[in-house]
Amino acid sequence: xxxxxxxxxxxxxxxxxxxxAPFIAKIYRDGKVSMWKNDQIxxxxxxxxx
Numbered sequence: 001x002x003x004x005x006x007x008x009x010x011x012x013x014x015x016x017x018x019x020x021a022p023f024i025a026k027i028y029r030d031g032k033v034s035m036w037k038n039d040q041i042x043x044x045x046x047x048x049x050x
Contacts, residue, residue: 007031 008031015025015033024037037045 004029004031008033 004027008027011031011033012025012027019025019035020039022039022042023035024042026034026036028034
């Protein structure tokens with residue numbers, strides 16, 4: 001897992017510069033990073049609990 005993380009660190013840095021927090025992203029073995037849940041989806045999910 002550490003090797004995957006090290007391979008993806010550059011992609012993660014670019015990803016966080018482009019996407020507003022909060023978000024949840026997936027990191028794949030090949031170093032790819034993709035959005036799983038963006039700020040709007042997470043905010044909507046939180047509203048269900050308030």
